[in-house]
Amino acid sequence: MYLSELECTVLEVKVIEGLGTTIDVVLSNGVLNEGDRIVICGLDGPIVTNVRALLTPQPMRELRVKSAYVHHKSIKAAMGVKISAPDLEKAIAGSRLMVVGPDDDEEELMDEIMSDLARLDDAIDKSGCGVWVQASTLGSLEALLEFLRTSKIPVSGINIGPVHKKDVTRASAMLERAKEYAVMLCFDVKVDKDAEDMANELGIKVFKADIIYHLFDAFTAHNAQVVEQKRKDQAALAIFPCIIKIGKGLVFNKSDPIVLGVDIVEGHLRVGTPICIVKTNSETKAREIVSLGKVTTIKINDKPVQIVRRGDANAGFTIAIQHASHESSKMYGRHFDDSDVLYSRITRSSIDVLKETFRADLTKDEWKLVAKLKSTLGVE
Missing domain, CATH: 2.40.30.10 (Translation factors)
Known part of the structure; x- marks a missing residue:
């Protein structure tokens, strides 16, 4: 049933030649207009920008196939739409998109849009010890964090999108604190070549998978090896009562x-x-x-x-x-x-x-x- 209240979700963030960074969204309800002021969740905070163009593929062509797009002044749900706008580089796939209406408080919308990401911070272990977790979208990150929580695997930090050297640097803090957690669990994301080389050099294990259980199995096997080695290294120091x-x-x-x-x-x-x-x-x-x-x-x-x-x-x-x-x-x-x-x-x-x-x-x-x-x- 169609509703006039806007419901829109970011599916993917893409760089398109001639358009720059764009976002593919699913407009489930409501209407989007060219020039609308939109608020979306970003890695470094809320992103507030204006819609430069609303694009859909040429008829009989898929959205992800590179081709000329049809420009629209207005689009009504339900539709898949590509949005071109400034400052979309840090947009988070899986987050909501909101439109700032004439009676809306922009600051309130910014706080609300970031509440999804803030909720994920609760999954980070307060002791500062745990694995580093990275996923392609907000939804997949939530699913992975919930799985790790029920598996009693602590998490020290999170990010969304491709893995870069800065992520490896942040994960490397575990090398000093708890070596068994010097691990990056990367779910459905690309790992930058420089980042992978850096991780190998530092001794950080990077596990990649498109299935959550495969990540869990890889980490469990690695952790068992680390614990066994630790037992061997410290056996001479252990004095039993x-x-x-x-x-x-x-x-x-x-x-x-x-x-x-x-x-x-x-x-x-x-x-x-x-x-x-x-x-x-x-x-x-x-x-x-x-x-x-x-x-x-x-x-x-x-x-x-x-x-x-x-x-x-x-x-x-x-x-x-x-x-x-x-x-x-x-x-x-x-x-x-x-x-x-x-x-x-x-x-x-x-x-x-x-x-x-x-x-x-x-x-x-x-x-x-x-x-x-x-x-x-x-x-x-």
Whole structure:
């Protein structure tokens, strides 16, 4: 049903030889006139300009085929129309077009036309971490942002239209903040050759697709690789929480390496974990952290393993502890005995690594143990 109230949507922004930058629009309702003052959404703010020409293709020809156009003084809906006007370079495909009437407040229309784009800003993660997203039209950008939101993929910045070097520059901020998000998801847009070269040089991944799910799959695969590499890089810095007890009479070598039969009281133990005990000075009551060294081997029934959890070895297991080169070696019977509790020597930096990279590797009880060890070992 035809309505007199104007309804018009920008489909595409094109440069046409002899006309300059034009916009192809669908006029769904109302009338457009040559000379009308129009307001459309722009990348750098609202665009207010006057219609220079209203054009339609010659009969029996498509709008996108280059040919002579028919000029109109006025066009009534419903029609596809090419509009020639000044200052259309930054126009956003998918946005509404509004006409400034005699009783309209131009400033109000400018605010209203930009509300569509302002709403998209709510999709940007407030922490500043996330992927860069670029799409061909306002509608496709909205669809992609909604998909990313439901997929719990944060977004740091957005743009509409072809990808240029300035977009790569803005996306490159993630290289320092969160490398796994140094990614550009480009939906149905062209990527400028210089921009692509710049992205490759900086180490920013650019994923292009015409189907949203393909972008998601590409990012998910990339993210899994980045996370796995990060885990490998930070594995040596991660110290997992553990409390172990020496078994009675299970001391097989008293010093360097110290070989003990032990049981896990809480947490889990990994090869490479630094081990310490806590001694209290009988006179000053001050606590002293005594480092014993790092676990170099773990054996269950004489078979080496990398990780052992409470309950994995019902009859207990043996560990070898080697002192670090910068520390003095410790001896069972002189520096500690089987009445001492052995702790994994967590640090502030190791806790940060666990939170950032290995959060899912710890159970709720093990996170409680981290808090307990912080207190026991005086970690700030």
